[in-house]
Amino acid sequence: MFELIRDVGWRTVENVHGLGGITRFGSRLVLETLAPPYRLRRVLDELYNTGVLSLAIVCASGTAVGLVLGLQGYNTLVRFGAEQSVGAVVGLSLVRELGPVLTALLVTGRAGSAVAAEIGAMVATEQLDGLRMMSVDPIDFVTQPKALALALAMPLLSALFIVFGLFGGYLVAVGLLGVDAGTYVSSLENNIDFRNDVLGSILKSLVFGALVGLVATWRGYTSAPNAAGVSRATTGAVVQASVATLMFDYVITALWGVGV
């Protein structure tokens, strides 16, 4: 019993310590982003790594999700004789929820894990210490461009995911199930509101991008300097960023909804 209490105590202290650590680290990232030198070239390189290299997976997944939404939406709506609203169902689902959330999960798996592994490997091979010895701050030089690139890439990738999802829904609804093309598009147009839906979607993907960037760089930066440490950092980055994304999704949805 005593050991259990002690373990719970230790874990609580560790978690509070970790929370303090990631908060300080996040503050440093923000400060380094705002203060010169602005490492535009490095941010562009990282945008390529996280954004451009994620394009294929995001577009393919977006199309697949749109196809499923179109099919499921039609099959459900047809029972109520409301199959003409399939465009609105596909659009609202993608713009409000699935676009930002699924893109964040996909980018976490592809780019977030890669970022954590790369920084972890740099810790293990003393590359970050090498930078410190050159009086170069590794948070400024290595982690900040990666985190910023993830935050910037996420809304763009999410927008692409939504566009390809809408296209997938169109293919199924119009091409396969015989819904009128004009009805599909006008249903979309009439039901998606810019402020409530589109701005909320952009806000969500920005927050998710910042979260994934923060968690991935933090896990890599604080990893143990060995192979097991890199492995733990990579797994931890994916798990923590995914869970954080889903939790923040609820918070933003609730707050954004209250504000309407």
Next chain:
Amino acid sequence: MTSPGLRPDAANPPHSRVDVVSVRLAFGERRVFDGLSCRFSASKISVILGASGVGKSTLLRLMAGLQRPDYGDIWIGEQEISRLSERQVRRVRRRLGMMFQGGALLDSMSVFDNVALPLREHTKLHEKEISERVHGQFEAVGLKRVDALLPGQLSGGMKKRVALARAMITEPDVLLIDEPFSGLDPLAVRLIEALLVEVNHAKGLTMILTNHHIGSTMRMADEVVFLVDGGAISGTVRELKESIDPRIQRFLQAAGTGPALEDAS
């Protein structure tokens, strides 16, 4: 912590180029240094010797400001660094160069960009001047046509040379070198050894190495710091050889340096 025939460290005042004074350090339950004091004279080649796990690399990291002691002082010239903020230590590090055991070259950057990085970060030199200085450094360490190569494409010996070039590009006062001969064949060991001695003579910088290669230590060291039992025994190579301290004797015998010691001297 004194030893017959060797200079007691605690008696040395902290006025030399690098001084470690009464340092204590523990990782959890494991105590690495317990009142360690030693001095590394300016413009000399000092070699840190000791058994595996005794704290040789940790001592280098302390001097580099990459590790903080639990207690004690680390002096780089007239500057005590153990209680400085990271930002202040960064300023002191401009006078230091460090060559890591594995090179610590940035994987994603070419060899040229790796060596040019400190100049691009801390000087306003034009690319042409940077190129001239980098190529001058390449020449000094015997490297040719490596500009566009990535660190992953280099052999162990070449990596060490690039790491040395990068450590020296800002012309530091003190060069810290972690296991420069590990993983190298005997010929490469001799080449790197000759290179380090040449650099020391040419630039007159303070060079502090960790090394478990006794032969090269005997050939190149001006001073030896032998780490043992949480402290250090310092002296010249001759003093080390003549020491009757059983811990040093055991170490040298285990390294098989009886005849080699004589050859080296």
